[in-house]
Amino acid sequence: MVEDMPGDCGYDFSDTAVTxxxxxxxxxxxxxQVIDLLEQGFTCEQLDAQPVVSVEDWYCGRQDCGCTYQITVCLLDENRVVMQEFTPEPVTLDPEADDCSWKQVSHTFSEYGPGLRFISFEHGGHDTKYWEGWYGVRVTGSSVTLQV
Structure with missing residues (x-):
């Protein structure tokens, strides 16, 4: 579900352009989302030079319900075979022990070998009380940057 910032029991985001x-x-x-880097205008030569790839995501919980957050970002070759993967352990947010404000997760890929053609970016989670509705983790402000 897409909701407006800050939402019920939520916090404003530090970047006012994110609504x-x-x-x-x-x-x-x-x-x-799977990003086709050739469609985005990169050349095979640029990608085979192994540019640094930086990813960023922001997540938060609600003040009235716990939740879990997870992210997986994969660098893929032309056959969509994983070259390198970022999959940290899922995070559990408890409103009684955490302020549930927006938190950033970031990762930088390098030295992954030639052949990068796609990037798969997956994130999300669920609430921990199994309440009907949209009480789980919130995500926004995602980015993928290549330094060519």
Missing amino acids: KYFATSFELCLKR
Whole structure:
């Protein structure tokens, strides 16, 4: 579900240009995008030079319900075979022990070998009380940057 910032029991985001976020529910909700780097204008030569790839995501919980957050970002070759992967352990947010404000996760890929053609970016989570509705983790402000 896409909701307006700051939403029920939520916090404003530090960047006022960000006005919406993706909210998850009681079942696992994941959002995935596969970026075709050649379609984005990069050349095979640029990609084979192994540019540094930086990814960033922001997540937060609600003040009234716990939640979990997870992210997986994969560098893929032309056959969509994983070259390198970033999959940290899922994070559980408890409103009784955490202020549930927006938190950043970031990662930098380097020295992954020639052949990069796609990037898969998947994130999301769910609430921990299994409430019907959109009480799970919220995600926004995602980015993928290549330094060519």
